[in-house]
Amino acid sequence: MTDYLKEANNPQNQEDFLNRIAAAADRPRHTLKDDPLVPVNDLPETTLAGKTQDELLTIAKKNSENVHVNFQVVKAADLGITLNNFIAEKEVKSLMLPSFDEQKWNDYSLGKWQESLQLDPIYYWEPSQGRQNIVNANASDAAIGFADFLLAESGTITIATYPQQGRMFHFLPTHYLAIIPKSKILPRSRQAMDYYQKAIQEGSLKTSNINFITGPSNSGDIEMVLIVGVHGPLDMEYVVVEDM
Amino acid sequence: MGIATSDKPFLDRVKEAEADKFMRASVAKAQDAQFTKRTEARRQLGNWEGWRDLSAQIRQHVIKHLPDYLEEFSENVQKNGGHIFFAKDGDEASAFIKQLAIKKKAKNVVKSKSMVTTEIGLDKELLTIPGLSLMETDLAEFILQEDDWDEPTHIVFPTLHKNRNQIQKVFEKIGYKGDNVPEHMAKFVRHYLRNYFMKTDFGITGCNFAIANNGMINLVTNEGNADITMAIPKTQVVVMGMERIVPSLKEAETLDNVLCRSAVGQKLTSYCSFSKGKEADEADGPDDFYVVVVDNGRWQMLNTDFEPMLQCIRCGSCLNVCPVYRQVGGKGYGSIYPGPMGAVLSPILGGYKEFQDLPYACSLCDACTETCPVKIPLQQLIRKHRYVEMDKLHLDHSMTNTMLKAVGKGTASPLLFNDAMRFAHVALEPFGKKTTPEDIKNLYPEGKINHLPAVAPKLAHGWVDVRDLAVPPKYHQNFRHWYHHYAEEEEHNND
Numbered sequence: 013m014t015d016y017l018k019e020a021n022n023p024q025n026q027e028d029f030l031n032r033i034a035a036a037a038d039r040p041r042h043t044l045k046d047d048p049l050v051p052v053n054d055l056p057e058t059t060l061a062g063k064t065q066d067e068l069l070t071i072a073k074k075n076s077e078n079v080h081v082n083f084q085v086v087k088a089a090d091l092g093i094t095l096n097n098f099i100a101e102k103e104v105k106s107l108m109l110p111s112f113d114e115q116k117w118n119d120y121s122l123g124k125w126q127e128s129l130q131l132d133p134i135y136y137w138e139p140s141q142g143r144q145n146i147v148n149a150n151a152s153d154a155a156i157g158f159a160d161f162l163l164a165e166s167g168t169i170t171i172a173t174y175p176q177q178g179r180m181f182h183f184l185p186t187h188y189l190a191i192i193p194k195s196k197i198l199p200r201s202r203q204a205m206d207y208y209q210k211a212i213q214e215g216s217l218k219t220s221n222i223n224f225i226t227g228p229s230n231s232g233d234i235e236m237v238l239i240v241g242v243h244g245p246l247d248m249e250y251v252v253v254e255d256m
Numbered sequence: 257m258g259i260a261t262s263d264k265p266f267l268d269r270v271k272e273a274e275a276d277k278f279m280r281a282s283v284a285k286a287q288d289a290q291f292t293k294r295t296e297a298r299r300q301l302g303n304w305e306g307w308r309d310l311s312a313q314i315r316q317h318v319i320k321h322l323p324d325y326l327e328e329f330s331e332n333v334q335k336n337g338g339h340i341f342f343a344k345d346g347d348e349a350s351a352f353i354k355q356l357a358i359k360k361k362a363k364n365v366v367k368s369k370s371m372v373t374t375e376i377g378l379d380k381e382l383l384t385i386p387g388l389s390l391m392e393t394d395l396a397e398f399i400l401q402e403d404d405w406d407e408p409t410h411i412v413f414p415t416l417h418k419n420r421n422q423i424q425k426v427f428e429k430i431g432y433k434g435d436n437v438p439e440h441m442a443k444f445v446r447h448y449l450r451n452y453f454m455k456t457d458f459g460i461t462g463c464n465f466a467i468a469n470n471g472m473i474n475l476v477t478n479e480g481n482a483d484i485t486m487a488i489p490k491t492q493v494v495v496m497g498m499e500r501i502v503p504s505l506k507e508a509e510t511l512d513n514v515l516c517r518s519a520v521g522q523k524l525t526s527y528c529s530f531s532k533g534k535e536a537d538e539a540d541g542p543d544d545f546y547v548v549v550v551d552n553g554r555w556q557m558l559n560t561d562f563e564p565m566l567q568c569i570r571c572g573s574c575l576n577v578c579p580v581y582r583q584v585g586g587k588g589y590g591s592i593y594p595g596p597m598g599a600v601l602s603p604i605l606g607g608y609k610e611f612q613d614l615p616y617a618c619s620l621c622d623a624c625t626e627t628c629p630v631k632i633p634l635q636q637l638i639r640k641h642r643y644v645e646m647d648k649l650h651l652d653h654s655m656t657n658t659m660l661k662a663v664g665k666g667t668a669s670p671l672l673f674n675d676a677m678r679f680a681h682v683a684l685e686p687f688g689k690k691t692t693p694e695d696i697k698n699l700y701p702e703g704k705i706n707h708l709p710a711v712a713p714k715l716a717h718g719w720v721d722v723r724d725l726a727v728p729p730k731y732h733q734n735f736r737h738w739y740h741h742y743a744e745e746e747e748h749n750n751d
Contacts, residue, residue, distance in 0.1 A: 014351070015355070016341065016348060016351050016352040016355055017352065017355050017356060017359060019341055019342075019352070020339040020340060020341045020352075020546065021334055021339050021340060025341065025342050026327070026330055026340070026342055028342075029326075029342035029344060029549070029551070030323040030326060030327060030342075031323075032344070032551075032555065033322060033323055033498070033551065033555050033558060034323045036555040036556075036558040036559060037322070037323075037558035037559045038558075038559045039320065039559070041323045041324060041327075042324060043321065043324065044321045044324040044325070047317075047320075047321070049313075049314065049317045049503055049507070051310055051313065051314075052309050052310055052313050053306050053309065053310055055303060055306050055307055055310060056310075056506070056509065056510050056513075059301070059302060059303075075523070079522075079526075137539065138539075139537050139538065139539050141539065142539050143539060143540065145539040145540065146454075146487075146488055146539075146540055147454070150450070150454060165523060166523035166524045167523075168523075168524055168528075173531075173538060173541070174538075175535075175537040175538055175539070178487075178538060178539045178540045178541075179483065179486075179487040179531075179538075179540045179541055180484070180487050180488065180540050183480055183483055183484055183487070184450075184484075201509050201512070201513065201524065201528075202506070202509055202510075205505050205506055205508075205509040206506070208505060208530075209504060209505045209506060212470060212505075218535055219535065219538075220531060220532050220533060220534045220535045220538055220541050221486075221487075221529065221530065221531040221532070221534075221541060222529065222530045222531070223483065223527065223528075223529050224512075224524060224527070224528040224529070225526065225527060226522070226523070226524045226525065226526050226527075226528075227526055228526065229478065229479050229480040229526050229527070230478050230479070230526055231395045231396075231442060231478060231479050232413070232478075232520075233394075233395040233396035233399065233413065233414075233415055234395070234399075234415070234420055234423055234438035234441060234442065235282070235419060235420050235438060236282070236285065236286055236289060236413070236416075237438040237439075239438055239439050239442040241442075241446070242395060242442055242445075242446060242478075242479040242480065242481075243393070243446065243449065243450075243479045243480040243481045243484055244479070244480035244483075244526070244527070
């Protein structure tokens with residue numbers, strides 16, 4: 013029996029395959045450098061461009077609510093109260109938080125709020141704990157995390173995976189709240205992708221994963237009836253901090 | 257069986273579909289609902305034709321330079337610490353993944369919805385490994401799995417043919433004790449699958465788009481199961497059709513926007529994710545990341561009239577506008593790829609012999625071409641298949657060819673044509689039935705034919721099996737006769 017595993021990353025396996033399809037296409041290989049993709053239009057960049065942050069906030073709110081998100085706009089000084097209300101309303105007993113450094117929490121005026129939390133347990137997503145983080149996220153009633161951007165057009169938060177805030181942080185807890193500064197609202201997915209592409213290429217962002225999350229998980233697989241909350245969080249809140 | 261979902265003849269499948277009233281009503285309801293949602297989502301985006309132009313351009317450019325982009329992608333997967341295997345057919349792809357599962361001692365395998373893994377028959381291959389259990393985690397695919405691996409009926413909504421009572425019975429087999437309310441059943445599945453997810457060691461996903469310039473994989477879902485499948489298991493295998501590639505994250509972003517609007521009428525689905533094997537300082541994500549690039553017959557489309565089919569992004573919008581799909585559903589096609597895209601793809605991937613009927617499951621209305629977000633000329637390709645089947649492969653072994661030749665001769669000869677007109681009524685009148693009050697008035701003044709004896713030619717059967725044929729008028733009442741006399745009378749009156 014052929015040992016196919018030996019063929020993975022084997023240059024011969026790749027070359028045989030690529031030469032075969034090049035021959036079938038009757039086109040020479042390595043012609044891309046002389047024929048790069050030049051887009052026929054700039055719709056991804058120009059659609060919804062030229063809006064002010066206030067206009068984008070209004071659009072973002074409407075579109076987020078359309079995808080079953082509870083959307084709030086608060087001042088940084090009131091953020092702690094908003095988070096406490098969320099914890100009380102969802103009857104959260106176990107909470108998951110990211111393990112970003114003190115500076116990040118203080119930037120959001122949440123340094124003291126963190127210390128005042130009375131919940132037990134509070135799980136922090138710690139890279140040193142490895143896969144125990146997954147178990148902790150699964151045991152958490154809620155997660156409160158930080159998103160990179162909010163996309164006005166679709167009501168989408170975008171989040172890269174960081175050592176302090178891993179992939180399953182955003183999926184396994186039952187309820188989920190994301191904090192986003194108003195200054196990080198972008199028109200649409202293209203502007204976010206421009207950022208990620210540049211940051212990855214330049215090396216300023218080292219991540220294995222980028223999530224674009226548009227409201228809670230859902231399905232229409234049973235008689236096309238919309239069910240909100242399937243594998244991911246059952247519900248989702250976006251809190252926009254307007255004076256950051 | 258390959259991509260086939262049935263070994264019954266096409267017309268038997270159509271008859272079964274015709275009898276399945278729930279399925280037909282569900283498909284009609286889904287098509288109508290999707291029409292509203294899709295149209296509105298595209299309208300809100302604005303300049304939809306411009307987005308189609310851009311999307312088609314991206315896909316055509318990638319197919320033109322497919323070896324170059326696959327080479328770039330492969331380099332980046334390896335640079336990221338991943339492994340890539342190029343499989344020329346489904347057997348090689350399945351064998352690779354099976355050997356990997358054995359090497360990794362996989363016990364609890366999770367899958368997220370993937371057409372290509374169904375195409376290569378991966379599930380059945382993996383289940384031959386002793387002690388290995390496999391779980392489809394997309395809600396619809398999970399229902400099909402638990403219903404003894406029932407076949408899907410739609411590429412985006414696989415369980416359209418099942419009602420809530422049938423699904424309730426499926427879940428009762430695995431311990432569900434609740435009612436048939438979809439939310440309650442979904443909650444049961446959430447807990448059932450979450451427990452399984454927490455112990456999984458091997459994940460398998462498909463791939464919406466592979467990103468050539470950074471080696472990432474883009475997956476688009478609403479449930480979030482693909483993200484969990486990519487995060488918890490220590491080993492992840494991505495299975496991708498060789499054409500599912502884009503130059504960079506930007507083109508993936510463009511195509512995700514048209515894909516989500518076309519597939520489900522959403523601006524973006526709940527989860528659009530871009531991922532690879534985990535970084536050293538991250539806690540979750542796969543330690544071992546494998547990509548299997550599958551050809552499996554796709555090469556046959558390159559440099560042929562069918563090359564535009566490689567542009568397909570599997571949105572399913574052609575199914576959602578097709579009047580034939582509306583009547584026969586996915587099972588009528590007998591292929592994992594149904595509808596117009598299936599009528600083009602199935603004969604290529606599965607062979608003309610097995611799927612020769614599918615290009616005829618089409619009214620040539622062109623609605624599919626018009627809705628396709630990447631501008632595949634589906635109707636033209638379906639007609640091209642008919643041409644290949646008849647003129648190149650001579651697959652029609654009936655008398656159709658001889659009959660059409662006879663019709664050609666008859667209609668080209670005034671003598672024969674007039675004789676045919678003269679005897680048409682007398683010849684067909686015995687097969688006619690009287691009209692009923694339900695019939696359209698004056699459409700069948702001489703009666704209608706909806707049944708012919710078994711000895712009648714296939715061509716004639718093909719007509720009356722699915723629609724009524726009017727009994728031709730008596731010779732002295734037919735249009736030519738009437739017009740001839742009318743013209744003579746007019747001439748006489750003018751004189």
